[in-house]
Every structure is written in structure tokens, then in C-alpha cells.
Amino acid sequence: MRNLLIIGSIFLLSILAACGAQGTLKTGEATLPLIPMVTSTQQATQPEESLTPPGETPQAQTQNKPTGNPEPISIVAQNLQTPWEIVFLPDGRMLITERPGILSLIETNGVRIPIADVYESSESGLLGLALHPSFAENQYLYLYLTYQANGKMLNRVERYRFDGTTLSDPMFIIDRIPGAAIHDGGRIEFGPDGFLYITTGDAGASASAQDVNSLSGKILRLHDDGSIPKDNPFGNAVYSYGHRNPQGLAWDEQGQLWSTEHGPSGLGNGYDELNLIEKGGNYGWPEIQGDQSREGMITPRLQSGGNETWAPGDLEIVDRIAYFTGLRGATLYSVPLDDIRPEALQRHFTNEFGRLRALRLGPDGLLYMGTSNTDGRGSVREGDDKIFRIDPNQLH
Numbered sequence: 001m002r003n004l005l006i007i008g009s010i011f012l013l014s015i016l017a018a019c020g021a022q023g024t025l026k027t028g029e030a031t032l033p034l035i036p037m038v039t040s041t042q043q044a045t046q047p048e049e050s051l052t053p054p055g056e057t058p059q060a061q062t063q064n065k066p067t068g069n070p071e072p073i074s075i076v077a078q079n080l081q082t083p084w085e086i087v088f089l090p091d092g093r094m095l096i097t098e099r100p101g102i103l104s105l106i107e108t109n110g111v112r113i114p115i116a117d118v119y120e121s122s123e124s125g126l127l128g129l130a131l132h133p134s135f136a137e138n139q140y141l142y143l144y145l146t147y148q149a150n151g152k153m154l155n156r157v158e159r160y161r162f163d164g165t166t167l168s169d170p171m172f173i174i175d176r177i178p179g180a181a182i183h184d185g186g187r188i189e190f191g192p193d194g195f196l197y198i199t200t201g202d203a204g205a206s207a208s209a210q211d212v213n214s215l216s217g218k219i220l221r222l223h224d225d226g227s228i229p230k231d232n233p234f235g236n237a238v239y240s241y242g243h244r245n246p247q248g249l250a251w252d253e254q255g256q257l258w259s260t261e262h263g264p265s266g267l268g269n270g271y272d273e274l275n276l277i278e279k280g281g282n283y284g285w286p287e288i289q290g291d292q293s294r295e296g297m298i299t300p301r302l303q304s305g306g307n308e309t310w311a312p313g314d315l316e317i318v319d320r321i322a323y324f325t326g327l328r329g330a331t332l333y334s335v336p337l338d339d340i341r342p343e344a345l346q347r348h349f350t351n352e353f354g355r356l357r358a359l360r361l362g363p364d365g366l367l368y369m370g371t372s373n374t375d376g377r378g379s380v381r382e383g384d385d386k387i388f389r390i391d392p393n394q395l396h
Contacts, residue, residue, distance in 0.1 A: 072394040073349070076368070077106045077387040083370040084186070085129040085314075086360040086387065089164075090136045094368070096358070096387070097143065099125035099375065103167070106387070111165055117147040122376070124153060124179060127186030132224060133194060139163060140224070144186045144198065146179045153179035157188060157198060157226075173226035174237060178203040178216040183245040183262075187314070192255050195229060196222045198237075199259065201245035206286035209242050217243045217285060219259065219277060233280030242283040242297065246275075247357075248315025248324055252337060260312035260324045263289060263304065270309035273300035274322065274335070301340050313357035316367060318392050325356035327372060332356060334395065348395050353388065354378050367392050 082099035089095060094106040101118030103126070105111045118126045128144035135141070141162040146155050155177035160167040173196070183201030191197055202209045202217035209217025212234045221232055221239035228237060248260030256276060261283070263271030271290045275283055275298070284297040290306065293299050304310050311328035323334045332348040349356075355378040358370030367390040372378060374385050 071391070073388050073390050075383070075386050076389045078383040078385070080104070080370070080374075080385040080387070082125070082372055082375045083358050083385050083387060084125070084127050084372075086358045086368050086370060087129050087131055088360070088363055089131070092363050094362075094387070095129060095141075096370070097126045097129045099127065101126045101145075103129070103143070105164070113167060115143060115145060115167075118145050119148045119153065120146070121153070122181035124155075124181055124184050127155075127184065128157075128188035128198075130188045130190055130196070133190050141167070142173065142188055142196065144188050146184055153181070153203075155179040155184055155186070155200065157196075159224075159226075171226075174198070174215075174220065174222060176215070178205065178208065178214070180204045185243075185246055187247055187249050189249045190224075191221075191257065192251055194224070196224055197239065197249055197257070198222070199243070199246040199249060201262075202243070202285065206244070209244065209285045210282070210287065212236075212238050212241050217241060219243065219246060219249075219257075231279075239279060240277050240281045240283060242281075242285050242287070244285040247313050248359075250315045250317045250322070252317050252320065258315060258317065258322060258337075260310075260315045261300075262311055263309075269306035270304040271306060272304040272310040272312050274302040274312070274315075274324070274340070275300050302335060302342070302345065305342075313372070314359035316359050316361045318361055318367070321392070321396075323359060323367060323392065325359050325369060327355045327357055327377075330354055330356060332359075332369060332390070332395075334392075346396070353386070354381060354384070358387070362389070366390060 080098055083096045084099050085097045087095050096104045100120050101115045103113040103115055115126055124146035126145045130142045132138055132140035139161040141160050143158050156175040157173040159171045159173050161169045177200050180203040183203050185199035185201040187199040189197050198220040200216050200218050208214040218238050219240045220237040222237055243261055245262040246259045250258050259275045259277050261273040281298045282296055288294050288297055290303050291299055309328045310326040313325040313327055315324045320337045321334050322337055325332055331350040335345045353371050355372040357372040360368045362368050369388045369390055371385045373380050
């Protein structure tokens, strides 16, 4: 295993945000002195666990493109604070959201940018990240985050321009998504149709998932500027409903949308789901779970049953195989889309690395997977949290 240690630099961009008349953010920028990447940035809200074990110096590691036959798994970054999302810039560099409120560029002399207004509590904080399909031309970057207003927790999606060092020109895309310390959804992805898809949780109010006029417990679909597509099924941002806490989105080669979703594991059972998403579809929460059925509601294509909990995070589809991470399951799962049944589900790295959430197919054809052991619910291991690079061809 080869890893290049970096003692990089952090260029901090502080954004003072206030809502403008047209839903845009007004900002003021302040450039702070460069400090070593081994120093963690102080935030208004701190992670539940320390960045590294006591007495050890944090060190970040750069991303390497493999040459020849890659190793089955290797570490490409470590000492992160609850990494939630991974994306790759057009030049191949890796961007990561860290839930306490940091956008990090993983490279030599990488940058760590604090995001204003992020409120981290249990499952909330800085969550999803997506690049515009035309990012190379417009530099648009999208973030999903939790914030507080008048004592309430809410979620929103913001858009910025990212020049590789700083964020500028912020704008609200969608705001006032119900939030809570649990069930915030948070995945954002651009689909092959060019629309922005957003997962939202029920924020602990399960009945809201069945209300098509509520933004909670849904998959939303928007234009890149936040406007509503004319063919959305309910005349608003809602694309599908009846979701508890969906956290994975991916499209197969036929353009079909799939999603992973947390079942009611906190109630003593699992019933986590892999769903094929239909426009206007009702996925049943809280009326049905597992293989239960009811007229007008869609049952999952695969579910964990009541004796196992996946707590599924991110989702990727590679060569007709769906890969998804497990938080409580502490496993990378895979199942062929052409043979979806419990017996075909494979389990990789079970309990080897702890809680797993972020997952992204890299430009090199390899999977990049993030641990989530510093989120207050895991056992912190040396170097946590980490990003691993995995060769999917060596998993089967």
C-alpha cells in the first residue's frame, strides 16, 4: 500500500451569510493566515469525538491515481471529521464535506473551507455535495446543510462558485426543508436528465412523509437554479414521497433512479431498503414497511428484514451492480440489479473499518468509501475518519 503523506495548508474562507431579497446570500470574505493541515479548524459546533486518538498528530493523505493493477483497498485520506460526501473535480481532485461544517479539498496544499451557519447535532450538519454538470464552465457547487432559525432546525441547499480555493456568489436553491437532530436525508445529485435531486428525511415527524405538500420524507427534483420542473408530479418540488430517511441516490445505465433508505431500526428492527424510484411514487412510510403492501404504495426491491440492520448510506451503481454502505451494518454491500434477492446480496469488509457512509465512483473506475466513526456513534480508530480506495473488480 502506497500513501503519500501530506502536511498541507489550509486556506480559510469565512462567509458571513444573510438572506437577500431574491433568496440569495450576501457575503463578506476574510482571508486568514495559512496554517498547517494538521491543525483542526475550530467550529461553533464540535464533533462528538476527537479527530485523532489522544497524543497523536493528525496527518492528511493525498489521493493517488493507481497505476497497473490497484490494490484491493488502500487509504487515500485520513484524520477527517465525519466525512459525509465525496465528489471529484474535473481534474480528478477530491472534494469532501465534513459534517461539522468543513468543505475539504484533498491534495498537497489542500484547502479546508468553513461553511457559515452549519448546525451539527447528531445526524445533522454539512451533508450533501454536488457539482453542476457544466461545472468546468460555470464553477457551480451545491451544498446541503442544516441550520437553526428562531430555535428551529431546518435544512437548505445552497449554490456557490468554487474556483479551487474559495467559494463565492452564494445563492439559496431551496430553503426551509424541515430538519431535526435525526432523519435529515441530505444526498444531492444531478441526474442524467440535468435536474437536481435531493433526499429529505421525515425529521422525526413520520406522518409528514405522506403529505405531498411537505418537503420532508421526500425525494425532490429541481432545475439547477431551484425552479420547479413543469412535469413534476405534484406541481411543487416533490418527485416521490413516503420516505423515512433516504441517503443514497444513483442511476443505472438505463437512466432509472435507485435510492437507499433507513428503516425504523431505532424501534428494534431493521427493514432498511433499496428502492427503484418512480416519479410520483409513494414508498409507504410510515404506513407500510418491509414487504408489506398496500394499494398505491411501492414496496422496496430489496429490504433487510427485521433481524438485520444495514442503516444504508451512499449508493453507487457499477456494471449493473449496486454498491451501498452500511452505518450500523459496518459493511459495504453489493447486489446485482439483474438478480435482486436476499441470497444475492454480498457483504464486504464487515466490521473491519467501522461505520461506513460516503461512497463515490472515481474517474479511475475505483470506488472511494468514507468511514463515519467520529460521528458520536462509532468507535474511533487510529487515523479516523478515513477515505478508502477500493477496486470493485476484486470484490467478486
